[in-house]
Amino acid sequence: MVEEGAYWLAWTQISGIGPVLLRRLQQHFGTLATAWNATKVQLGEVEGFGFQTLEKVVQQRSRLHPEQLFTKHQQENSHFWTPADADYPRLLLETPSPPPILYYRGEVELQENLGQKPMIGIVGTRQPSEYGIRWTRQISTALAKNGFTVVSGMAEGIDTESHIAAMKAGGRTIAVLGTGVDVIYPHKNRDLYKQILTAGLVMSEYPTKTPPDRTHFPRRNRIIAGLSRAILVMEAPLKSGALITATYANEFGRDVYALPGRLDDHPSQGCLKLLSQGATFILKELDELLTMLGAIPQIDGVEASTASEQLMPTLSPELQTVMDTLASDALPFDFIIQQTGMAAGSVSGALLELELMGLVSQLPGMRYQKS
Numbered sequence: 460m461v462e463e464g465a466y467w468l469a470w471t472q473i474s475g476i477g478p479v480l481l482r483r484l485q486q487h488f489g490t491l492a493t494a495w496n497a498t499k500v501q502l503g504e505v506e507g508f509g510f511q512t513l514e515k516v517v518q519q520r521s522r523l524h525p526e527q528l529f530t531k532h533q534q535e536n537s538h539f540w541t542p543a544d545a546d547y548p549r550l551l552l553e554t555p556s557p558p559p560i561l562y563y564r565g566e567v568e569l570q571e572n573l574g575q576k577p578m579i580g581i582v583g584t585r586q587p588s589e590y591g592i593r594w595t596r597q598i599s600t601a602l603a604k605n606g607f608t609v610v611s612g613m614a615e616g617i618d619t620e621s622h623i624a625a626m627k628a629g630g631r632t633i634a635v636l637g638t639g640v641d642v643i644y645p646h647k648n649r650d651l652y653k654q655i656l657t658a659g660l661v662m663s664e665y666p667t668k669t670p671p672d673r674t675h676f677p678r679r680n681r682i683i684a685g686l687s688r689a690i691l692v693m694e695a696p697l698k699s700g701a702l703i704t705a706t707y708a709n710e711f712g713r714d715v716y717a718l719p720g721r722l723d724d725h726p727s728q729g730c731l732k733l734l735s736q737g738a739t740f741i742l743k744e745l746d747e748l749l750t751m752l753g754a755i756p757q758i759d760g761v762e763a764s765t766a767s768e769q770l771m772p773t774l775s776p777e778l779q780t781v782m783d784t785l786a787s788d789a790l791p792f793d794f795i796i797q798q799t800g801m802a803a804g805s806v807s808g809a810l811l812e813l814e815l816m817g818l819v820s821q822l823p824g825m826r827y828q829k830s
Contacts, residue, residue, distance in 0.1 A: 463543035465529035466491035467559045472528065473519045475512045478556035483507060485542070486780075486800055495525065506800060536667050538563050538640075549574045551685040553786050554711050555797055558664035558682060564640045565660035568631065571608055578608040578633065579752060580687035580708070582680075582701040583617025583694045584726050591617060591694035591726060594718055594741070596624040598691065601745045603630025607752065608659070610635065610687050612679060613648055617693045617701075622651060626658045635682045636663040637675035644671040662686075680704040689714040689752055691741060695729030702729050705738070712790050712826070716741050716748070777801070781809040782829075785819060789826035 470476050470484070470491055481491070487505045488494040494502070499517055502508050508516075532539075539562045540547040549572065551557050570576040579602055583591060599609050599621040609625035611618040613634035625632040634655050638644050640663045643652045655661055664682065665675060680700055684690055684707035692715065695701035705715045717738040720727025734740060741748060774782060784790070784798040796806050810827055813819035820830045 462529070463490055463492055464541035465525040466495050467541040467543055468529050468532055469495065469523050469525040471559045472523055473516055475515050478559060480505075480507050480512075481559050482555060482557065483800060486798075491543075495520065532666075536562055546572050548572045548686055550578075550688070551682065553790075553798075554681070554685040555794075556681060557685065560666070561662060561664060561682075562640045562666065563660050563662045565656045566658070567660065568608075571631075571633075576606065576608060577688045577752065578610050578686050580610045580683045580690040580704065581617065581621040582611060582683065582690065582692055582704045584696060584699060584701065585614055585616035585618075586726070587616045587620070587694045588724070588726055590720065591718070592620050595620040595693045598693075598741070598745065598748070599624035600628040601749060602752075603628035603632075605749050605753070606630075608633060610683055612636070612676070612683060612700075613644075613651065613655070613661070614676075614700075615645055615648075619648060619651060621693075622655060626654055630658075632659040633686065634659070634661045635679050635686070636661055637665070637679045638671050639663060639665050639667040639669035641667045642670060676700060677703050681707040684708040684711055684713060687713060689716060692717045692730055692733055692738070693741075694718060694720065694726040695733075696725055697728045697732060699729045702733070705733055710794070712794055714739065714751075777805060778809050778813060781806060782813060782818065785827060785829045789822045789828040792825040792827065795827060 470481055483505050484494040485491055488497060499513055502513055502516060539560050541560055542552055542557055546569065547561065568576065571578055581595065581599060583595065587595070595617050602609055603625040608631045609621050610633045611621045613619065613622060613636060622632045622634060632655055640661050643649045652661065662682065677700060680703045684704050690705055690708040690713055692701050692705055708715050715733060715738040717730040717733040718741045719734060720730055722731070780799050780801065781795065784795055796803055799806060810819055814821060818830055819827055821827055
């Protein structure tokens with residue numbers, strides 16, 4: 460029997476099929492193996508599958524053999540997860556576009572993947588001021604010493620400072636790359652890369668030997684946001700990849716924090732914009748920041764989750780779809796609609812019914828979570 464992970468890989472080989480369409484396929488058919496054997500008419504029922512996409516699927520699917528493809532891919536890429544794997548990072552899996560293949564190198568810590576050890580993203584400009592460097596070092600050090608894993612992108616500037624400070628404090632760090640996990644970019648960070656392999660992980664959605672490409676880096680920012688429980692923007696001009704990460708974080712229901720700066724400082728303009736849009740201030744009292752980050756609900760452990768599933772009453776397919784979308788973290792109403800693919804009225808009715816059953820709690824701002 461071909462493993463489900465092989466179908467995640469096989470679907471990525473069909474042009475025009477990206478992470479969002481793959482997620483819709485999974486939600487519609489239950490498994491990608493079932494979707495692989497679906498007819499053209501059945502595939503046409505999935506949102507986003509227009510005529511051209513369907514033609515590509517029909518033409519290319521017949522030439523692909525998932526099991527052989529998966530075996531060959533394993534030989535070329537020794538370490539990777541698909542959403543079918545139990546070790547796939549759970550927080551990332553809850554986003555609308557989780558990478559179909561997530562490559563990694565380094566030391567895996569299962570508690571991070573299960574969402575039981577909090578990961579905090581730190582992002583910012585490649586050309587920080589002394590002020591931005593100083594606060595990045597202080598905050599990364601404090602996070603590492605208090606049990607948080609620091610996530611960033613191994614770019615020059617703020618990213619590099621956050622990784623180094625976290626490791627110097629004896630903590631773990633994760634670098635999400637816009638290249639293959641075996642390609643070091645920028646090359647000047649080769650020593651940093653080697654250190655991260657011993658004190659954390661490097662991750663990427665791109666296979667080995669993939670060189671840097673400017674289109675890759677904005678896409679990788681969604682992974683930084685998806686892995687993290689909160690995003691801290693240290694310094695960022697108005698046109699900055701850090702703001703892209705913050706936008707993803709907002710879409711995913713993550714908290715966004717920004718370091719305030721002077722009105723006439725170019726590297727602070729993006730942070731000031733975020734603060735004007737509702738981001739939380741990073742203030743001098745780091746204990747307060749640590750308290751706020753520590754108060755973010757954690758994902759329940761595997762045993763607790765299994766126990767709750769055993770006590771779960773039998774639900775209708777519609778209620779079960781909504782319930783499967785929810786997590787221990789509060790999710791916005793619009794995000795739940797996007798995840799389920801259901802009409803807004805149906806989602807609203809299902810949430811109300813689940814709330815009356817004591818299975819779901821509503822929080823301010825039309826946000827919902829499992830009780």
